[in-house]
Amino acid sequence: MIFKVNKPYPKIKVEEKNYYYANILLNDYSSNISELSAITQYIYQYFDKFNTNQEFSNIMQNIAKVEMFHLELLGKTIKLLGINPKFIFINKNLYNNLTYWNSSFIDYNSNIKLMLKNNIIIEEKAIENYKKDITIISDKYIKKLLNRIIEDEYLHIEIFKYLLNKV
Template identity: 45%
Template structure:
């Protein structure tokens, strides 16, 4: 997943662990459903980043391309989480479960924004919260296979945060 134009990598240059679990575990699956399709999740990030990519396509193509590349990495994360959720014995629909109720993903979860500054502010915040939520999941899951996968995803999210901050510094004009 390299940007051929300027050879920037949008994922950490380390292999992803094998997708496997010790055994089915509904509790772990429900934890991962939040990272998969909760308010701040891989599914929300993909939709938000693709929207921002489209909105910036004409006026700021370099940022548009970078956001699109990051969205592709998030799609890979979504795929890995979906496979884990299945292996853990649950349905990887775009929902979360709370107290025997299901709440489906909603387009209102996306922070749309109207300006380059807002897009990047929202994308930076999404990465900060994603990292926090993945670390929370690490504290609740003891399956070493899942832990390795989450730790690897966090490395990508930290890189995305760094890239978004660099894009902000380069392209957002601040008052002097």
């Protein structure tokens, strides 16, 4: 099984510094629906099932590694755009206050079926957010990067659906 699409990633590059774009990417990097949340969500599921469902657990570990690579791509891009890659985001639900990422963003359900259903939902929301960002951001390098990340997230949905069929 492969966990990332077999295509190269674009070079981490930006046309110029842009704080507005950096703040948009912070949302994908470390908000409630973000790469950081996906990593910790999947690592939680990996640890929770390591002794009872090895196939599921191994897959979650491997997908978490791909999400960590996505985090790296976004973090370095945010830095190039001129903002430090802190794990914060502008919270639209809280009067645009700067909010720190926290572990309450994770779903601690222990039922594999519900875990997989939740994972599909967060991947779908992530894709939706990336697609929206691509329409707002005009930097060609960032557009390319987000389009490449989206391809992996679609693959993750396929894997979760495959697992969901088996449980």
